[in-house]
Amino acid sequence: VFHDDIVPLAPEDPLFGLMAAYKKDDFDKKVDLGIGAYRDNNAQPWVLPVVKKAEELLRKDPKLNHEYLPIAGLADFTVAAQKLILGADSPAIKDKRVVSLQTISGTGAVHLGGLFLAHFYPRNPKQLYFSSPTWANHNQIFSNVKLPTKSYPYFSPLTKGLDFDGMRSTIEKAPEGSIILLHACAHNPTGVDPTRDQWKEIAKVIRARNHFPFFDCAYQGFASGDLENDAWAVRYFVSEGFELCIAQSFAKNFGLYAERTGVFHFVTGAGPDAQRTIARIGSQLTLLQRSEISNPPAYGARVASLVLNDPELFKEWQANLRTMAGRIIDMRKALRSKLEELNGKEGSWKHITDQIGMFSFTGLTEKQAVKVKDDAHVYMTKNGRISMAGLNTGNVDYTAKAIDKVVR
Ligand code: PMP
Numbered sequence: 019v020f021h022d023d024i025v026p027l028a029p030e031d032p033l034f035g036l037m038a039a040y041k042k043d044d045f046d047k048k049v050d051l052g053i054g055a056y057r058d059n060n061a062q063p064w065v066l067p068v069v070k071k072a073e074e075l076l077r078k079d080p081k082l083n084h085e086y087l088p089i090a091g092l093a094d095f096t097v098a099a100q101k102l103i104l105g106a107d108s109p110a111i112k113d114k115r116v117v118s119l120q121t122i123s124g125t126g127a128v129h130l131g132g133l134f135l136a137h138f139y140p141r142n143p144k145q146l147y148f149s150s151p152t153w154a155n156h157n158q159i160f161s162n163v164k165l166p167t168k169s170y171p172y173f174s175p176l177t178k179g180l181d182f183d184g185m186r187s188t189i190e191k192a193p194e195g196s197i198i199l200l201h202a203c204a205h206n207p208t209g210v211d212p213t214r215d216q217w218k219e220i221a222k223v224i225r226a227r228n229h230f231p232f233f234d235c236a237y238q239g240f241a242s243g244d245l246e247n248d249a250w251a252v253r254y255f256v257s258e259g260f261e262l263c264i265a266q267s268f269a270k271n272f273g274l275y276a277e278r279t280g281v282f283h284f285v286t287g288a289g290p291d292a293q294r295t296i297a298r299i300g301s302q303l304t305l306l307q308r309s310e311i312s313n314p315p316a317y318g319a320r321v322a323s324l325v326l327n328d329p330e331l332f333k334e335w336q337a338n339l340r341t342m343a344g345r346i347i348d349m350r351k352a353l354r355s356k357l358e359e360l361n362g363k364e365g366s367w368k369h370i371t372d373q374i375g376m377f378s379f380t381g382l383t384e385k386q387a388v389k390v391k392d393d394a395h396v397y398m399t400k401n402g403r404i405s406m407a408g409l410n411t412g413n414v415d416y417t418a419k420a421i422d423k424v425v426r
Pocket residue numbers: 054122123124125126128153201206234235236267268269275280
């Protein structure tokens with residue numbers, strides 16, 4: 019009964035397809051700028067030294083077992099995660115207006131938020147606006163939970179920076195009470211973030227239009243190397259009294275990709291009913307979570323919890339974050355300077371160092387992105403996005419030459 023008009027063959031995921039093609043390629047100078055996972059200067063995955071320490075502690079703990087976690091996950095972890103994103107002295111935490119559930123990494127947090135909003139978002143039309151472009155999975159996740167989506171402009175091909183006017187005016191014109199998805203920092207795929215003044219203006223428009231902000235935070239600490247700095251936008255919105263939600267991933271900042279470690283937070287506005295409201299919202303989130311995953315996996319949460327709750331380990335984690343962010347920032351400088359040296363035009367690749375985080379939108383067209391893969395074995399997604407972590411001192415010159423060749 020499952021004929022091909024009922025179940026057509028779905029296309030391969032473009033990113034995981036690119037990864038497979040890279041693996042198969044036996045060219046010795048091939049460069050992987052596809053998947054967003056940190057690599058050290060030898061192009062190898064990096065287990066954070068602080069994570070190794072925490073794993074050692076876990077191995078030695080005689081009390082650990084494999085019993086189920088609660089439906090909302092490991093409380094020591096989710097409470098520490100709240101403090102991490104909102105700030106330890108956040109008024110929302112003090113007022114007990116936050117509810118947090120451990121999820122299947124950031125993807126699961128976006129999903130749980132989308133599912134909750136699809137069921138309970140009270141305003142009409144119920145629709146979510148995300149940036150164009152955005153993380154490719156946003157589209158699929160929200161369409162799976164049947165939350166209709168639209169987009170707001172984000173990237174200006176002309177400046178290779180933020181199309182702030184386009185973004186603001188579309189959010190302004192969106193029907194009152196729309197859900198606005200925002201990347202907390204290190205926007206994927208562009209690497210372009212609003213400035214603090216621009217965030218303030220965005221907040222103003224969202225307030226004036228009664229919209230509901232939904233923050234996706236996949237790179238706290240990984241973007242600038244500074245946890246406070248990368249959480250600034252979220253904390254600003256909370257300090258302005260917004261009701262909002264946050265999808266938080268620990269994949270990149272802890273290098274816990276496969277352990278699926280994340281948290282979904284819902285923050286209500288202040289008011290006499292706030293605690294009752296948050297209890298109601300938490301109870302429905304718990305019900306949804308039970309039917310979706312029953313309860314989340316323990317390992318990554320245990321590792322992160324040890325680090326987040328121990329001042330010494332926390333300090334070491336901050337140093338590890340600076341190592342990752344610092345290496346990426348160095349690679350941005352190296353790539354830009356090599357490209358400008360090749361074409362002799364100072365400032366022509368300034369956007370590479372203006373952009374932040376794991377990714378850079380190079381401005382390469384789809385044709386150029388495919389050509390650089392075919393000719394030079396430099397793998398990037400068709401939208402011209404490169405994962406900066408794939409660059410190192412051994413391949414950045416080769417990559418710059420390959421890119422320079424296809425853009426001439
Ligand atoms: N949101 C954004 C914007 C991302 O870039 C990512 C990671 N690619 C995620 C969410 C979630 O990733 P994960 O499920 O691995 O935490």
